[in-house]
Amino acid sequence: MGDIEERLKAEAARLGFALSGIAPATDADGFGRFAVWLDRGFAGEMSYLPKLRAERQHPRSVLDDVRSVLMVGLEYSGVRSAEFGIRSENETQEKGETSSTNSPSAVPHSEFRTPHFGRVAAYAAGPDYHRYIWDRLNALAAWLEEQVPGSRTEAVADTAPLLERDFARRAGLGWVGKNTMLINTRRGSFFFLGAILTTLELAPDPPATSSHCGTCTRCLEACPTGAFTEPYVLDARKCISYLTVELRSEIPVELREPMGHWLYGCDVCQDVCPWNRNAGERTVAFPHDPELAWLDPIELLGLDADAFRKRFKKTSLFRNRRPGLLRNAAIVLGNIGDSRAVPALEQALTDSEETIREAAAWALAQICLRSGG
Template identity: 55%
Template sequence: MATVPANIPANTRTPPLLPERLEERLRVEARRLGFSLCGIAPATEADTYAFYQHWLAQGYAGEMQYLHTRAEARRHPRSILQDVRSVVMLAMDYGPRPLHRSLPPSEVGSFPGRVAFYAAAPDYHPFLWQRLNLLADWLRQQVPGCQAVGVCDTAPLLERDFARRAGLGWIGKNTLLIHPRRGSFLFLAALLTDLSLQPDAPFSSQHCGTCTACLQACPTQAFPAPYVLDARRCISYLTIEHRSAIPATLAESIGDWLFGCDICQQVCPWNRKPQTSESPFVHYPEWEWLDPVTILRMDEATFRQRFRSTALWRAKRRGLRRNAAIVLGNRGDTSVLPVLQQAAQDADPLVRDAALWAISRIHQRYSISAPASSNNTTTY
């Protein structure tokens, strides 16, 4: 039996005057557990599965081979729960709105690197799984013998399809789910059940209009068309999922993003004045910036201790150190040359060549002769 998280107030654990319908009681329980939105969709084939197949065929998934491997599983949620009849879609706010990022604290050094807003916090996966398990326990108590499985992000489910179908919003031109009152800074999760719950009306309208702010603001031009993301050019993909060298033209456009990116959400008009509730998800403003010099010098033990329970663990130490070198190269200050020159001797070719690229970029800025790369096949 899952335990009640400590930050759920005791006086909200038994809401008074519960509604009679199971679906409404489910929404009350979801809100009590901290979910901002809750909707129900029928468990049928995903609406955009054919588009998803085409997207994969275009090569837009980059090095994310697991998306190809489990592509067929995303056709229908029965791949997760064989007898599924309903998909309860849930959304939770990240926390305070990141429209105006906090200034980097002094301890992160002179050349701070930016971290995506959701990652300036503990890893959201176990946080949401804990609450999903509690919601599944609650549903099984209400209907003994029913099946309920909670999933978040890692399961083969086209979440945005079912979120739209459950009435939680529309898919924006930046390919993210947008709710008309809460914007797009949302975690999505799902509870699959074999119960035939009354579905909500799907969100059938589009509210992006003629706006192209997200498409125009992307530094790497990752959107070949509205509603289409080429992950191979996306800063979030490049700094997290991409495991090899980053092409030089894209490395320059990464700027000071050390992990992830928020640009297409920050410029979205629907994120300007969202109606938000107090989120139980803990956000640490001081984590929005990290020192690339410290990251580049970090050994494996320190990396594990610092990032094991955070989203940054996904990039691995070598990936984060590669990103740190790129940020320093883009910062372009000669004072970081000693640390980059040390990294250029690293045993890992990914880190070594990123450092050499950064050194070359700084040298070019100041018209200094740059050293040659140690790897003729590098894309830097």
């Protein structure tokens, strides 16, 4: 195959992918763990996961005759944990300290910078990442087929039954941390994963064979809803990202207050990770829109269907549709407890969507309790 591997990685870098590596197309290493995770019910209402359970065992379900998988990572703007005074595991151990989120320096204070607004996860503060990555993956796949006529490829970005983190680890991009995120020692974890499946037999890269989490448990301790049942195991049903994005029905009452200011997604387990402290040195290709990072929940409650579509159609936030985002906005207002939100919440009680009406009623009750009414 000659130098095709190096040229392929160079082309990936030109297209904005900061990470790239090649893995052999064999059974996914973590398929057994994934099956157990499904059996424990941790997928919640994400029915597409058990539906395509068997297909995730081997990438041939995505591309017949696949022989190699090129995994790539595209970085996005994440919070620099150095802002919170977080040191790396090595620095902590050198000073004879233990890892704990009991220290105020280990808790991200960014959520309090705009007290009356709701926070959006970093990956969603920009254009729809699916389309952004697809365009570049498809260009990379077309380049490879042009370089090697007769070869076939399939581009994947969170859209096919592929256990992407398994192949990313096998391709040397990083290890799966205790927060279940793929972590790279140089890049942290604020990056999207994408894959190019190919019928070519490409030379694989050395896999990541060890974890660098050490004794650190900051991510587990910082999770507002206690979504980690144990290290490396996430109960999605309690995860704020699942609650605010994937869940279409009412959010369980006991999980609402822990949601805090999160309108869409959650970055807490990444914000507190020491491996993200050097985020400022990363190569961020994904466009960041600061106007999407923090949103006014009162303003959101005033959006009708047309206004919602116009504002969010080209973003990831459109995925949750109007009922989900406005439901989240009402809960955030209940957590903020500001009486200035009462008129907007009272108007939301007349909304045609039951989930919005129910969340608004809960928020009004919270504000009333806080005001002593």
